Amino acid sequence: MTAIDGLFNSFLNFDRVIEFPQLEDSVYVDHAGTTLYCKTQIEAYHKELLSNLYGNPHSRSQSSRLTTDAIDQIRYRVLQLFNTTSEDYTVIFTSGCTGALKLVAESFDFYIENSCHRSTKEISGIEKCDKEKTDVVVDDPGNHKFKVKSGCFAYLLDNHTSVQGMREIVNAEDILCVEETTNENFKIHHVKKGKSKEGNSLFVYPAQSNYCGRKYPMKWIDKIHQGQMPFQRLFPWKWFVVLDAASYVSTSHLNLSLNKPDFVTLSFYKMFGFPTGIGALLVKNESADILKKTYFGGGTVGVSSPTECTHINRSSLSDRFEDGTVPFLDIIALRHGLDSLKNLGGGMKSISRHTFIVAQYFHHYLQGLHHGNGQQVADIYCHGDFSDPSKQGPIVNFNLKRSDGSYIGFAEVDKMAQLYNIHLRTGCFCNIGACQKYLELTSEQIKDNFEAGHVCGDDKDLINGKPTGSVRISFGYMSTIEDAQYCLKFICDCFMENKNKPNFSQDVHSNQFKSAVDITLDSVITEEQPDVSMDSECSDWLSSSMKSVISNEKQDIDQTFCSNKASDQKTECHWTKDLHLVLQACSPANHIVTNICLYPVKSCGAFEVRDWEICETGLKFDREWMIVSESGVTISQKREPKLCLIKPQIDLVRKCLVLRYPDLCSVTVPLDSSDQDQGLQSILPCVGKVCGDRVTGVDCGDTVGQWISEVLDKPGCRLIQQDRTRSRKCKLDKTSNDTENVSKLSLANESQYLLICRQSVEDLQQRIQQNEEYPNFELENLLNRFRANIIIGGGLSFEEDSWATVFIGNNKFLSQGSCTRCQMVCLDQETSERSKEPLKTLAAWRGKKIPFGIHLRHDDAAVRKRIHVGDTLSVR
Numbered sequence: 001m002t003a004i005d006g007l008f009n010s011f012l013n014f015d016r017v018i019e020f021p022q023l024e025d026s027v028y029v030d031h032a033g034t035t036l037y038c039k040t041q042i043e044a045y046h047k048e049l050l051s052n053l054y055g056n057p058h059s060r061s062q063s064s065r066l067t068t069d070a071i072d073q074i075r076y077r078v079l080q081l082f083n084t085t086s087e088d089y090t091v092i093f094t095s096g097c098t099g100a101l102k103l104v105a106e107s108f109d110f111y112i113e114n115s116c117h118r119s120t121k122e123i124s125g126i127e128k129c130d131k132e133k134t135d136v137v138v139d140d141p142g143n144h145k146f147k148v149k150s151g152c153f154a155y156l157l158d159n160h161t162s163v164q165g166m167r168e169i170v171n172a173e174d175i176l177c178v179e180e181t182t183n184e185n186f187k188i189h190h191v192k193k194g195k196s197k198e199g200n201s202l203f204v205y206p207a208q209s210n211y212c213g214r215k216y217p218m219k220w221i222d223k224i225h226q227g228q229m230p231f232q233r234l235f236p237w238k239w240f241v242v243l244d245a246a247s248y249v250s251t252s253h254l255n256l257s258l259n260k261p262d263f264v265t266l267s268f269y270k271m272f273g274f275p276t277g278i279g280a281l282l283v284k285n286e287s288a289d290i291l292k293k294t295y296f297g298g299g300t301v302g303v304s305s306p307t308e309c310t311h312i313n314r315s316s317l318s319d320r321f322e323d324g325t326v327p328f329l330d331i332i333a334l335r336h337g338l339d340s341l342k343n344l345g346g347g348m349k350s351i352s353r354h355t356f357i358v359a360q361y362f363h364h365y366l367q368g369l370h371h372g373n374g375q376q377v378a379d380i381y382c383h384g385d386f387s388d389p390s391k392q393g394p395i396v397n398f399n400l401k402r403s404d405g406s407y408i409g410f411a412e413v414d415k416m417a418q419l420y421n422i423h424l425r426t427g428c429f430c431n432i433g434a435c436q437k438y439l440e441l442t443s444e445q446i447k448d449n450f451e452a453g454h455v456c457g458d459d460k461d462l463i464n465g466k467p468t469g470s471v472r473i474s475f476g477y478m479s480t481i482e483d484a485q486y487c488l489k490f491i492c493d494c495f496m497e498n499k500n501k502p503n504f505s506q507d508v509h510s511n512q513f514k515s516a517v518d519i520t521l522d523s524v525i526t527e528e529q530p531d532v533s534m535d536s537e538c539s540d541w542l543s544s545s546m547k548s549v550i551s552n553e554k555q556d557i558d559q560t561f562c563s564n565k566a567s568d569q570k571t572e573c574h575w576t577k578d579l580h581l582v583l584q585a586c587s588p589a590n591h592i593v594t595n596i597c598l599y600p601v602k603s604c605g606a607f608e609v610r611d612w613e614i615c616e617t618g619l620k621f622d623r624e625w626m627i628v629s630e631s632g633v634t635i636s637q638k639r640e641p642k643l644c645l646i647k648p649q650i651d652l653v654r655k656c657l658v659l660r661y662p663d664l665c666s667v668t669v670p671l672d673s674s675d676q677d678q679g680l681q682s683i684l685p686c687v688g689k690v691c692g693d694r695v696t697g698v699d700c701g702d703t704v705g706q707w708i709s710e711v712l713d714k715p716g717c718r719l720i721q722q723d724r725t726r727s728r729k730c731k732l733d734k735t736s737n738d739t740e741n742v743s744k745l746s747l748a749n750e751s752q753y754l755l756i757c758r759q760s761v762e763d764l765q766q767r768i769q770q771n772e773e774y775p776n777f778e779l780e781n782l783l784n785r786f787r788a789n790i791i792i793g794g795g796l797s798f799e800e801d802s803w804a805t806v807f808i809g810n811n812k813f814l815s816q817g818s819c820t821r822c823q824m825v826c827l828d829q830e831t832s833e834r835s836k837e838p839l840k841t842l843a844a845w846r847g848k849k850i851p852f853g854i855h856l857r858h859d860d861a862a863v864r865k866r867i868h869v870g871d872t873l874s875v876r
Helices: 039-053 060-081 099-105 161-166 220-225 285-290 316-321 328-343 349-366 410-421 433-439 442-449 479-496 511-523 536-558 565-585 639-643 704-712 758-769 781-786 840-846
Strands: 088-094 125-126 154-156 174-182 185-192 201-206 239-244 261-268 279-284 301-305 310-314 379-380 395-400 423-426 470-474 591-598 607-609 611-615 624-628 648-651 656-661 664-670 678-682 696-700 720-724 753-757 792-793 803-810 809-822 850-859 866-868 872-875
Touching: 039 433, 039 591, 060 088, 060 279, 060 328, 088 285, 088 316, 099 161, 099 279, 125 395, 154 161, 161 433, 174 279, 174 433, 201 809, 220 239, 239 840, 261 591, 349 395, 349 410, 349 479, 410 479, 410 840, 433 442, 433 565, 442 803, 470 809, 479 536, 479 840, 565 753, 591 611, 591 866, 591 872, 607 648, 639 696, 639 704, 656 704, 704 720, 753 758, 758 792, 758 840, 840 850
Parallel strands: 154 174, 154 201, 201 239, 239 261, 753 792
Antiparallel strands: 088 279, 125 310, 174 185, 261 279, 301 310, 379 395, 395 470, 423 470, 591 607, 591 792, 611 866, 624 720, 648 656, 656 664, 678 696, 696 720, 753 850, 803 809, 803 872, 809 850
């Protein structure tokens, strides 16, 4: 990335391809979630670890002292970044911003009659627990479990969930949620109304909203301290301020020499991507005494007695609150992250300018997009007009709308974004308050949405046509105008109903845009700027005929699969002839099974059969194996498209699974991997999961593991067979005919079977072929992309959507609803090449959850029966 025509700040002069190779073929716009680490940063950290011996800082060895000194230097660097010193603030390392907020909530003393301004000498004195007085005293210096609540805890509506969580443990008499209605006018929500007893009070607000990027005034800090905010009139006591700076400091300069909150909370990965799991609480030294420590761990006390309730705290504030051994190697990694901000980003002021320009460009052009009928494409949730960088951060939050004004659910947008390799964020972003405010949701609606099944993080994006969340795009210092343009082009391609598409590459070089950039670059981005305003017989014959053919050829085709080409060609010839006969019998009135496929190895190629046994989890051996990475993470086609070229076959004669891949010798695995005496192994927790379910399995051995590793060019891959004694349970919604919903699953994502209809696929094919880019989209290619277990011929397009109970042959199946589609359908199952179709057409046509095909479960009586090609399907 280089400075071009004044578009980028001159300090941002680095090669993004070299520094951020992980961005190859991807557009990352979720910097408010976490920004990215650079190559230089990781290499420098790696070099430091290999060049130095770092010991536990609680020891006294030379390596331990080196660690202590290095940590002290990092504390200094953190304070320096925020333009302050150790005379004014102390850095306490935490697990993250949430950990810092929790620490304040646990420790803040709301009782004003306490000696809340004791000296350091007094704090380090001997603390004694008086067990006989704990039920009557107010202040027990040994455990600080105050029996009298007092003071007020207040927080802004637009706050992270972690701030809401503070209210559950604070010892305040009154709890307020403060909603800003207009500039410095507030609506007070009494979350807990007490007797308003005098005491220390605490207000928490974000320096920048992680929802929409609105920067809240720093002058509120002084106003709170002076009791000048309207909501303080009911509580005219001593107030303290917690500034949640996690979102703000990721792209803005926080100057603690000008604005002095009592407590500042942050997470470092938001700033430079690595390390994760570490943040800080910055405590203003003048306010430190208001924090009362209860628990003490290793390193926080000078002495403690195991036989008496006595201990002596350490005098250093950071030592007192950092329980146990700090994550010292992670802390040491912070130096290299801070270096990257300076050396690559040019410092926080330069980063602020650059990120605002990119975000403003995206915002303004998104705001100007209209459908052909004049309807705006997007509802943007923003405080102001996105013109003042001192009041707005590089976050754009919005929902898309169709030309009729109806909303497009965020889950649909997310699926299409994945197709374009765009990484963004959807939902409420752990900020239900802002979501409630900007989406105009009442508390009752939030409760109703929950009753309707919506919870944080799910894909229930629309309820009664109204959005439950939104789409967020945010930028970082390595973002470019091209990133913003690509996101805009994606929105226009997929959701804009207008033949006249804008040319963003021309617009970016216009004099009008350059002029707007120059104005922005001349602005002061930091908080130092003062605030300013801104048919049936034939079917029966065919069914019996096909069963006869299958019975006669079962020994040659279904049980033994020869590896020589002559046999493969013969099988293919018979198969094509038989399929032709089946298709001839299909009609709008006759539904017939044309194909049966199982996928023995999850996310690998299909194994097509003419008839197959039904077991308690679906088709026998369907998705019974899965491939995991060296770290135990399940690998799918989304990450490794070449998986579709691995073609599994079930050899019932030799009782083995055969895996084939182009230009490689095949490999075999016993159908029962326990025959290898591998022993039962548990997949690594939280990584070997299928749709959130932890699964257990048997490792199939080194031979197949090495074969898969060679195919994928990934060392350490393993083939895992599901433990047959531990099936999963289907989580799909119950239907009126499915009262128990106790269907068992293999490693399939959601259901025992997936059914699609050829007529629906043909309809989709015709729509795709209307696009000049895909004039010859073959039907069989399209069918294979949907990876169905059962393919039906005949009938009408999409009538399967309304089916509740179906009979295939003599087997009863219950519908469990439509299958929601994702980018997997865009992968050619014969070449592993990606395209934007058919998902793009499906999304524009079918909308919402992009449904195609239906989930089925079998009636228990079907177990150990068989399903055949040529079976008729009837709906009852």
